[in-house]
Amino acid sequence: MAIQSIRLFGDPVLRTPAAPVVDFDKELRKLVKDLTDTMMDAPGAGLAAPQIGVGLRVFTYYVDEQLGHLINPDLDLSSDLDEEGEEGCLSFPGLSFPTPRAIRAVAKGFDLHGEPVTLEGTDLMARCFQHETDHLDGILFIDRMDPKQRKLAMKAVREAEWSGLAAPVIKVSPHVTGGRAI
Numbered sequence: 796m797a798i799q800s801i802r803l804f805g806d807p808v809l810r811t812p813a814a815p816v817v818d819f820d821k822e823l824r825k826l827v828k829d830l831t832d833t834m835m836d837a838p839g840a841g842l843a844a845p846q847i848g849v850g851l852r853v854f855t856y857y858v859d860e861q862l863g864h865l866i867n868p869d870l871d872l873s874s875d876l877d878e879e880g881e882e883g884c885l886s887f888p889g890l891s892f893p894t895p896r897a898i899r900a901v902a903k904g905f906d907l908h909g910e911p912v913t914l915e916g917t918d919l920m921a922r923c924f925q926h927e928t929d930h931l932d933g934i935l936f937i938d939r940m941d942p943k944q945r946k947l948a949m950k951a952v953r954e955a956e957w958s959g960l961a962a963p964v965i966k967v968s969p970h971v972t973g974g975r976a977i
């Protein structure tokens with residue numbers, strides 16, 4: 796079973812900084828596969844390991860039909876911001892809000908073989924790198940909003956049907972995703 800349950804806002808794991816990956820081993824390959832399968836099933840543009848309850852610095856992304864992963868990311872951000880772009884999060888199902896982010900990001904890290912990689916992104920890709928790297932530091936997109944927007948967002952969160960369901964919900968997927976065995 797590669798598709799994991801996605802932790803919802805309120806779960807303490809989303810507020811816990813993740814540890815750097817040290818062993819680039821079979822377990823790591825399984826984690827990247829689980830993240831990829833869970834993200835594609837959701838579907839989502841990105842998923843970080845803490846969102847499936849794993850405290851390691853790993854995320855996957857699927858933006859502009861580019862699928863990938865990054866381990867132990869380190870970001871270099873442009874100073875120009877996109878103040879108005881809408882952003883969502885799989886840990887806040889069904890909600891999206893304007894969230895300020897740098898327009899360009901250079902993300903350095905490693906692939907699952909331990910090889911260094913440098914990724915460059917603009918707009919949605921840059922937004923994704925920032926959002927997912929934040930997850931690894933226990934930071935959520937609501938933290939990046941201006942106070943007025945955050946207040947509106949928290950009201951929507953309280954009114955969401957999943958609010959208070961922070962305990963992991965076991966999701967049994969009855970289907971095969973894209974031909975991959977699960």
Ligand SMILES: [Zn+2]
Pocket residue numbers: 883884885886926930
């Ligand atoms: Zn998120």
